[in-house]
Amino acid sequence: MSNSYKFFKNKDCAFFPCHEMGEDELNCMFCYCPLYFLGDKCGGNFKSVGDGIKDCSHCLLPHKSGGYEYVMGKIGENIKQL
Secondary structure, three states, X not given: OOOHHHOOOOOOOOOOOOXXXXXXXXXXXXXXXXOHHHHHHOOOOOEEEEOOEEEOOOOOOOOOOOHHHHHHHHHXXXXXXX
16 A cells, blocks of 8 residues: 555544544544644644643544645654754
8 A cells, every 4th residue: 555654544442533524534643643742833723721731632633634744744844943
């Protein structure tokens, strides 16, 4: 399968599907988003719940088509600042 490293689906997960979107679209690759550490610079649809904690449960960026490219691009942009 071409580009299989960009997409993973875990139908055995107790929470699958965890987001309201088509099961064929849902990418589980970034179940725990690696962009969380970027705070408000991640670009996702999150809500701040206080003390720097984010509720990302409504964000679909890492789970939808193009999510892999988005996440890897954001990491590349920000890794230089570390």
